[in-house]
Amino acid sequence: MTRFDLSPLMRSSVGFDHLNRLIDTALSGDTTPSYPPYNIEKLGEDDYRITMAVAGFSPDELTVTVQESTLIVSGRAKDGDDTTRYLHRGIAKRAFERRFELADTVQVGAAKLENGLLEVALQRVIPDHKKPRTIEIRAERPAEPKTIEADAA
Numbered sequence: 001m002t003r004f005d006l007s008p009l010m011r012s013s014v015g016f017d018h019l020n021r022l023i024d025t026a027l028s029g030d031t032t033p034s035y036p037p038y039n040i041e042k043l044g045e046d047d048y049r050i051t052m053a054v055a056g057f058s059p060d061e062l063t064v065t066v067q068e069s070t071l072i073v074s075g076r077a078k079d080g081d082d083t084t085r086y087l088h089r090g091i092a093k094r095a096f097e098r099r100f101e102l103a104d105t106v107q108v109g110a111a112k113l114e115n116g117l118l119e120v121a122l123q124r125v126i127p128d129h130k131k132p133r134t135i136e137i138r139a140e141r142p143a144e145p146k147t148i149e150a151d152a153a
Helices: 007-011 019-027
Strands: 038-042 047-053 062-067 070-075 096-102 106-114 117-124
Touching: 047 070, 062 106, 062 117, 070 117
Parallel strands: none
Antiparallel strands: 038 047, 047 117, 062 070, 070 096, 106 117
């Protein structure tokens, strides 16, 4: 019997909404890239943060884009006059693109790069028409019985 482990798919989803698309991706044989490593943190009821380890990249070499319901973080080292001769090069500075599926209610906030970590703030914003609301139940009072009086003629 074949078993499918869908837990790796949950790592790159925030406000998980698109189950069918993720399952289709999983069954198509695509492998999830492992570079650069990242964390997804839940900071509060509606606040999230994605932290990516992008050591060696400067802010102008990184791009954070939101396209429809996908957050795309990419990095590309600038070509320069790098005349450095490495004896060992262990810090990977290869180009990457990482995609995160976002729920329709998740909005991307600010991004900052500090100490080699790129932090992208996310917030779940539920529109008023999707928020639960309480409907008042009104009870109709029964009509008072009418009394018909007969004329004494």
